[in-house]
Amino acid sequence: MNQTLKQAYNQIGNLIQEKNDNLYYHNAKTLLKIYSKTAWETRDKYEDIIYSCENDYGIGAIDGLEIVASLGEETKSSKLTERLLSVGENKLIIDAIHTALMKLKEYPHKGELYYQIIYKNYFVKYKYTESEMLESLCLARTTYFRRRKEAIQLFGISLWKLTIPKVLNMFGTKLEQKWNGSGTDMVF
DSSP: OOHHHHHHHHHHHHHHHHHHHHHHHHHHHHHHHHHHHHHHHHHHHHHHHHHHHHHHHSSOHHHHHHHHHHTTOHHHHHHHHHHHHHHHHHHHHHHHHHHHHHHHHTOTTTHHHHHHHHIIIIISSSOOOHHHHHHHHTOOHHHHHHHHHHHHHHHHHIIIIIIHHHHHHHTTOOOOTTOOSSSTTOOO
8 A cells, every 4th residue: 555545544543533533522412511400419319309209108219110100100100100200310420520520530641630631620519710710620720621632632532432332232232324423323
């Protein structure tokens, strides 16, 4: 193969990699923006289910589902099942996100820093201000934003390329051939 053809293949490969990198970054950033609200809402919904089961039937959610069904109250049982499945699905996604965050922390080059950046930006209940972030991480502003972009990028790769395929595989779900690992065609 001549040198010009090799260079062309390398350029095409670089363009494809750059496109995928942009998708990982964009999708990870979008997901992280909604993560905190979704996680807190999921926790609150689960607590509401437990509270209503305990108040209405004097039992926990899973026991309540079985008892309500055995009493012939299929409508209530069906609603409780729906609520539990919704919370369960959200919990599965939240767990996948946490797993990806832990993989990011284990990354050998600046993994702990990347973890701190993501965690303090998206996983705490009360967000750090920019000045608090810079001070707590001992970083200059430009370095912080460069590292933040790197952290989000690596988090996206960890989530879409490593964690989600394993979760789907655990449940015997086959990835469709069009799955590109970026999350753009992933539906939960």
